[in-house]
Amino acid sequence: MALIQLESVTKAFFADRACTQAVIALDRVDLTVEEGEFVSLLGPSGCGKTVTLGLIAGFERPTEGSVLFRGRPVEGPGPERGVVFQEYSLFPWLTVRGNIAYALRGRGLSRAARLAAADDALARVGMAEFADRRPNLLSGGMKQRVAIARLLAMDSAVMLMDEPFSALDEQTRARLDDSLRQLWRREGKTVVFVTHSIAEAIAVSSRIVLFSGSPGRVAGQWRLPDDMPRDLDAPEARALRDEIRSRLEVPDL
Numbered sequence: 001m002a003l004i005q006l007e008s009v010t011k012a013f014f015a016d017r018a019c020t021q022a023v024i025a026l027d028r029v030d031l032t033v034e035e036g037e038f039v040s041l042l043g044p045s046g047c048g049k050t051v052t053l054g055l056i057a058g059f060e061r062p063t064e065g066s067v068l069f070r071g072r073p074v075e076g077p078g079p080e081r082g083v084v085f086q087e088y089s090l091f092p093w094l095t096v097r098g099n100i101a102y103a104l105r106g107r108g109l110s111r112a113a114r115l116a117a118a119d120d121a122l123a124r125v126g127m128a129e130f131a132d133r134r135p136n137l138l139s140g141g142m143k144q145r146v147a148i149a150r151l152l153a154m155d156s157a158v159m160l161m162d163e164p165f166s167a168l169d170e171q172t173r174a175r176l177d178d179s180l181r182q183l184w185r186r187e188g189k190t191v192v193f194v195t196h197s198i199a200e201a202i203a204v205s206s207r208i209v210l211f212s213g214s215p216g217r218v219a220g221q222w223r224l225p226d227d228m229p230r231d232l233d234a235p236e237a238r239a240l241r242d243e244i245r246s247r248l249e250v251p252d253l
């Protein structure tokens, strides 16, 4: 059974109370994500990437069609589907360790066990030495590492990431893309990653799903072999980039 399955999902937003004027964000989208995949949702602004992620996270309901997680309809947010947003989402008044421990409340763990789990997760993203800091003393990239550590501590089955590194400078972003891919390989998690950068999608993914807008539709998919070079200096990566680019330029595919 697929981990995540969108079946003919349409999502409309209504601009007025009488529900006469609809913005169709997604139009009959089919998307399957298997356990252990790293899937990027790629496409231009407004093509429905964030809406798709929101449907999987359970923030939104489809207008038509179904969104299934392990075969069951998604009815709301849940810890098995953790989200990392573009904006930083840590509590400023808690330390890094405290932020992660807070996410583990209500699980019947002692405070000591929650703090230990937080330290373990921080070590897995290379942030152990910053456990006692408050978020305002961290760089943007460090904050996103903490947000990822929080999902590791929660043991989310899937990490839903909406342009998590797009507010960072190019070098930091490339470094984090790299370490996210390493983390994914090491931890065996499933990742659904939104980006509008072709280069970033090639750097991180095991599969790229290209959306065209608007309304959002799936315009193409590519599987990337694990051993494929991801650097755009390599001919395979460049050829893929060019193919995706040319597909983007075909309207309404």
Ligand SMILES: Nc1ncnc2c1ncn2[C@@H]1O[C@H](COP(=O)(O)OP(=O)(O)OP(=O)(O)O)[C@@H](O)[C@H]1O
Pocket (backbone or CB within 6 Å): 013, 014, 023, 024, 025, 043, 044, 045, 046, 047, 048, 049, 050, 051, 052, 196, 214
């Ligand atoms: N809450 C909402 N109410 C009305 N329209 C919405 C809402 N959320 C999204 N939309 C519309 O749905 C479409 C898809 O939006 P979405 O945010 O998914 O795009 P995106 O691909 O994430 O774009 P970007 O790359 O700019 O983040 C857009 O036309 C947007 O205006």
Ligand SMILES: [Mg+2]
Pocket (backbone or CB within 6 Å): 049, 050, 051
């Ligand atoms: Mg978006």
